[in-house]
Amino acid sequence: MSVNIFIVDDEADVREMVSFTLKRQGFNVVSAADSRTALKKLGEILPDLILLDWMLPDISGVDLARQLKADERYEDIPIIMLTARGEEDDKIRGLDAGADDYITKPFSPRELGARINAVLRRASPSHGKDVINIxxxxxxxxxxxxxxGNTEVNLGPTEFKLLQFLMGHPDRVFSRTQLLDRIWGSNVYIEERTVDVHIRRLRKALEPVAYDRMIQTIRGAGYRLTAEE
Known part of the structure; x- marks a missing residue:
């Protein structure tokens, strides 16, 4: 899965500079100039990380971060605040709103890339790896x-993506809504029971090699892949 970065910043030159930098580093980039546009685009594409400017013309970046973290669909998406504010109190406000990191303008392309990769590794330990092994x-x-082991497991494309996502976030519980958004996309209108169907198919494929029990149902919450022996 390629990594999608969503930039929300009202300064066009900043959006262009950051987009250019991140695309050169292999990321897919989507951008918005204000919070309302950002919320609309989030209904179309679910990013892996959000770069969020503090000062926006409508809803402030801090308030938007707080709003996103309160929404089940977006609560697990890491956020890095971009701002010219460098005082400690401002950093604490941003972190208290749910931001995972904070970078003060101006910043170098290398620093931005390093911060993004560090946050993505914390959010998903498999980030940057070609092979995930649990x-x-x-x-x-x-x-x-x-x-x-030495036995190949044949999976359909959806089951592969589902297993990739769960293995990339071991021991974390995801609701059916979250899995729908992350695997199928938030702009695809399908029923939640579709997740159950593909979980059953994934378990059936893993059953002959005795790995089906890794996929656990958490009653009233969703599913998780356990990393325990």
Whole structure:
């Protein structure tokens, strides 16, 4: 899965500079100039990380961060605040609103890239890896293959993406709504039970190699992949 970065900043030159920098580093980039446009675009594409300016012309970046973190669909998306404010009190306000990191303008392209990768690694330990391995279950992103020990596990494309996402966030519980948004996209209108169907297919494929129990149902909450033996 390629990494999608969403920039929300009302300064066109900042958006262009950051977009150019991140695209050169291999990220996909979407941008918005204000909070209302950002919220509309979030209904169309779910990013892996949001770069959020503090000073926006409508809803402030801090208030938008707080709003996103209160919404089940977006609460797990990491946020880096971009701002000219450098005082400690302002940084604390941004972090208290749910931001995962804080970078003060002006910043270098190298620093921005390093901060983004650091936050993504904290959010998903598999970020930047070609192969994810948990207790002998191995998922090869480039080869698009899954192995349990020396046995290859045949998965459909949706089951592969579902397993990739869950293995990238081990021991975290995701609701059906969150999985729909992250795997199928927030602009696709399908029923929540579709998730259950694909979870069953994934478990059935993993059952012959005794890895189906890694996919756990958390009653009233959703699903998780456990990293425990």
């Amino acid at each position: 207790n002998g279950l191995s998922l090869d992103l480039k080869g698009h293959r899954v192995h349990a």
